Amino acid sequence: xxxxxxxxxxxxxxxxxxxxxxxxxxxxxxxxxxxxxxxxxxxxxxxxxxxxxxxxxxxxxxxxxxxxxxxxxxxxxxxxxxxxxxxxxxxxxxxxxxxxxxxxxxxxxxxxxxxxxxxxxxxxxxxxxxxxxxxxxxxxxxxxxxxxxxxxxxxxxxxxxxxxxxxxxxxxxxxxxxxxxxxxxxxxxxxxxxxxxxxxxxxxxxxxxxxxxxxxxxxxxxxxxxxxxxxxxxxxxxxxxxxxxxxxxxxxxxxxxxxxxxxxxxxxxxxxxxxxxxxxxxxxxxxxxxxxxxxxxxxxxxxxxxxxxxxxxxxxxxxxxxxxxxxxxxxxxxxxxxxxxxxxxxxxxxxxxxxxxxxxxxxxxxxxxxxxxxxxxxxxxxxxxxxxxxxxxxxxxxxxxxxxxxxxxxxxxxxxxxxxxxxxxxxxxxxxxxxxxxxxxxxxxxxxxxxxxxxxxxxxxxxxxxx
Amino acid sequence: xxxxxxxxxxxxxxxxxxxxxxxxxxxxxxxxxxxxxxxxxxxxxxxxxxxxxxxxxxxxxxxxxxxxxxxxxxxxxxxxxxxxxxxxxxxxxxxxxxxxxxxxxxxxxxxxxxxxxxxxxxxxxxxxxxxxxxxxxxxxxxxxxxxxxxxxxxxxxxxxxxxxxxxxxxxxxxxxxxxxxxxxxxxxxxxxxxxxxxxxxxxxxxxxxxxxxxxxxxxxxxxxxxxxxxxxxxxxxxxxxxxxxxxxxxxxxxxxxxxxxxxxxxxxxxxxxxxxxxxxxxxxxxxxxxxxxxxxxxxxxxxxxxxxxxxxxxxxxxxxxxxxxxxxxxxxxxxxxxxxxxxxxxxxxxxxxxxxxxxxxxxxxxxxxxxxxxxxxxxxxxxxxxxxxxxxxxxxxxxxxxxxxxxxxxxxxxxxxxxxxxxxxxxxxxxxxxxxxxxxxxxxxxxxxxxxxxxxxxxxxxxxxxx
Numbered sequence: 001x002x003x004x005x006x007x008x009x010x011x012x013x014x015x016x017x018x019x020x021x022x023x024x025x026x027x028x029x030x031x032x033x034x035x036x037x038x039x040x041x042x043x044x045x046x047x048x049x050x051x052x053x054x055x056x057x058x059x060x061x062x063x064x065x066x067x068x069x070x071x072x073x074x075x076x077x078x079x080x081x082x083x084x085x086x087x088x089x090x091x092x093x094x095x096x097x098x099x100x101x102x103x104x105x106x107x108x109x110x111x112x113x114x115x116x117x118x119x120x121x122x123x124x125x126x127x128x129x130x131x132x133x134x135x136x137x138x139x140x141x142x143x144x145x146x147x148x149x150x151x152x153x154x155x156x157x158x159x160x161x162x163x164x165x166x167x168x169x170x171x172x173x174x175x176x177x178x179x180x181x182x183x184x185x186x187x188x189x190x191x192x193x194x195x196x197x198x199x200x201x202x203x204x205x206x207x208x209x210x211x212x213x214x215x216x217x218x219x220x221x222x223x224x225x226x227x228x229x230x231x232x233x234x235x236x237x238x239x240x241x242x243x244x245x246x247x248x249x250x251x252x253x254x255x256x257x258x259x260x261x262x263x264x265x266x267x268x269x270x271x272x273x274x275x276x277x278x279x280x281x282x283x284x285x286x287x288x289x290x291x292x293x294x295x296x297x298x299x300x301x302x303x304x305x306x307x308x309x310x311x312x313x314x315x316x317x318x319x320x321x322x323x324x325x326x327x328x329x330x331x332x333x334x335x336x337x338x339x340x341x342x343x344x345x346x347x348x349x350x351x352x353x354x355x356x357x358x359x360x361x362x363x364x365x366x367x368x369x370x371x372x373x374x375x376x377x378x379x380x381x382x383x384x385x386x387x388x389x390x391x392x393x394x395x396x397x398x399x400x401x402x403x404x405x406x407x408x409x410x411x412x413x414x415x416x417x418x419x420x421x422x423x424x425x426x427x428x429x430x431x432x433x434x435x436x437x438x439x440x441x442x443x444x445x446x447x448x449x450x451x452x453x454x455x456x457x458x459x460x461x462x463x464x465x466x467x
Numbered sequence: 468x469x470x471x472x473x474x475x476x477x478x479x480x481x482x483x484x485x486x487x488x489x490x491x492x493x494x495x496x497x498x499x500x501x502x503x504x505x506x507x508x509x510x511x512x513x514x515x516x517x518x519x520x521x522x523x524x525x526x527x528x529x530x531x532x533x534x535x536x537x538x539x540x541x542x543x544x545x546x547x548x549x550x551x552x553x554x555x556x557x558x559x560x561x562x563x564x565x566x567x568x569x570x571x572x573x574x575x576x577x578x579x580x581x582x583x584x585x586x587x588x589x590x591x592x593x594x595x596x597x598x599x600x601x602x603x604x605x606x607x608x609x610x611x612x613x614x615x616x617x618x619x620x621x622x623x624x625x626x627x628x629x630x631x632x633x634x635x636x637x638x639x640x641x642x643x644x645x646x647x648x649x650x651x652x653x654x655x656x657x658x659x660x661x662x663x664x665x666x667x668x669x670x671x672x673x674x675x676x677x678x679x680x681x682x683x684x685x686x687x688x689x690x691x692x693x694x695x696x697x698x699x700x701x702x703x704x705x706x707x708x709x710x711x712x713x714x715x716x717x718x719x720x721x722x723x724x725x726x727x728x729x730x731x732x733x734x735x736x737x738x739x740x741x742x743x744x745x746x747x748x749x750x751x752x753x754x755x756x757x758x759x760x761x762x763x764x765x766x767x768x769x770x771x772x773x774x775x776x777x778x779x780x781x782x783x784x785x786x787x788x789x790x791x792x793x794x795x796x797x798x799x800x801x802x803x804x805x806x807x808x809x810x811x812x813x814x815x816x817x818x819x820x821x822x823x824x825x826x827x828x829x830x831x832x833x834x835x836x837x838x839x840x841x842x843x844x845x846x847x848x849x850x851x852x853x854x855x856x857x858x859x860x861x862x863x864x865x866x867x868x869x870x871x872x873x874x875x876x877x878x879x880x881x882x883x884x885x886x887x888x889x890x891x892x893x894x895x896x897x898x899x900x901x902x903x904x905x906x907x908x909x910x911x912x913x914x915x916x917x918x919x920x921x922x923x924x925x926x927x928x929x930x931x932x933x934x
Binding site: 102155158160170175178181183189245295347381423426448450 | 567568569570571572613614616620621622624625627628637641642643644645647648649650651652653654655656657658660661663664665669680681683700701704707708709710711712713751752753754762814815816817818819845848849850886887888889890891892893894895899903907908910911912913914915917918919920921922933934
């Protein structure tokens, strides 16, 4: 191993190979669920250096754990405890390579922070729509490797749909230049989408060509109060029909989620009285604010007439719009102030959500009387963060320790029964690997294992993640 | 082989195993470029039957050529000349399995004709946006296997983007049920997108869950005359900024394309005087006709002011709109009336198109004085059907025979130099297999071969297509 680290230092320069205390920040995931020890942290400065590094690893049989901004939620990008895995940080590879405004594309390196990508687009009055809580520190390479979702998926799709081409270093240390700015390209198998979402287990994404959009002239937000999830789903259908793809956000929050925000962030205004479900709608408009407002008014009036909503409030200014989003975004913080809970990132057909929630809420209440559900998420995408909080007064840490397997089994059984997914946007990593092995379709798992073996026969790329 | 055919008859019933004259219509592609001989034509009636059939083929080492509506353009779905390949027709597997209006999804079997899929959606006032010339006979399985494009890609994406989940029979005859109606699902590798576009070489798509959209209240079409492709590209940018995703069509036609329509379909009205380039724009509007018309008027006025267009005509009725589309759709027929030509289905970054066309037109004129370019296509997607017609008075068949390799080399060299693709929406099949082998990125080709070997080690699925 010493010979390997020496060769690595010679390749990257000693400043870019970290060990000991310097390596520590890379060895623990940000939620502090996974803490490992890396052989070293390697920070290549270019694709060519990274490719040489992978060849070196292959020659020495050293496993590689790629890491972007280390904001993952499933333990996919920190090393295990053996001290034998190389942590590969893409942080130095963060150049914006090319913006082609007429083609609406942007080519960036994997280590670019998402916010920097957004800003590069905005500087040309264009929009890169991927947007999520960690955008100030997550990297586009990590976003693509985990096929990140976020708040604009309803209109623009996941990270996958925003990517036109990739540059990838294979397990053999070869460079595939697939940086295409093409909207149509049917020449062979779709390698791009195979690497997107593979969490660094099939190859290492080093750069990407991304889709841009014209920046909407106006964005406007409204809150609506619903007495049931059935009404919220019907409101979604109405909003999609009336606003078409102008509807760029449709988030749902249950009463308990917002009560936690009220308790822990009392200063945040909540314009609507408490109701079982609150929906946040966002319109993006190519024509301007007046048009967006008129559309909102017609839409919400129709929803009131049809009895789909109890009440609604349209933001009067950009600041108020931001305030409404801030409410939604404060839920994760408010729940962590309330204490640890059992988190789920699940997806369901939208049509199944009301029944899933009714049934699963009831089963959980029957199993653990007084249990509290922090249920919120991207209803427009069928994606709920269905989080289970200890009954009032119980120790959250103890609850997590004692109840997590039972709660997970109950929730995931219900998800599968309704044709859903146990991982909507966070990925599998280490956290859900066993669950995938148990619940994945056996033929799909065989296909995935065959692909893994074909592309990474030595098993050196992010081992024991996903599969 | 006799034992195999007997076993096949026992499996499917004798009525569903065709030979001799009954098999003939399946043995020739519709452009009549490929004519082969099949061992037999097998028409299974269910996924289970199809899976058993694949197991039988694997046991006997019989290669399988899947076929949907037999409308492919690259020889991907007809058998070779050996008489040893089984032609697998999906035609009997054409059930609409489920429409979930609240989830905006539709699950159909692979043999459903595209138009039947569109109609099933329309019956619920919903839209399945995939639309192409052969929609009356092509099947959704073939559309997905070849990742078909068409005229609505600008807004809704290719067949790939319209597919949420698949059911696939593997080369081992196993059934993968991946029929998910989920918008977000990050649980393992993206098998769906690996099968989509793999042209039946990795597995056989037997059913799919497709995305639906609310039906726009209005659709409106306009023609605009441009003096250059640079202006047409600038008009595209303006239209995207002003109309956002309301812009659902942006087609371009050069003067020669429209002159062929004028010559061969004189009865079709052409509302604008001849100009170097004519653009067809389509708006889809969730608010109604009046809104669409106002948007068109503002947009075209701005384009006139900026000198991007010479003239424009907005359709006054649905019938006129259809008439403008009919103009565009008559180009392939008009050119075939004019005689055989050398067809290309290429994609380029939109920003590169003006220079590509100027340079390639000039090189072709220099190489073959008097050569005529039937250049039209989906400019919004960077996809041109850049077809090369013999000089006036020359025998088209002779021209094709003598000039095709030279013309292809010249066009494809230019495509590659501009970062384009030699197959935008038609696929590789047999027609472009050698070209892909020559021009594909060597690392990509190695990855594809590894995947093919891993998933179909016997090499029985559509052999000698794609790779």
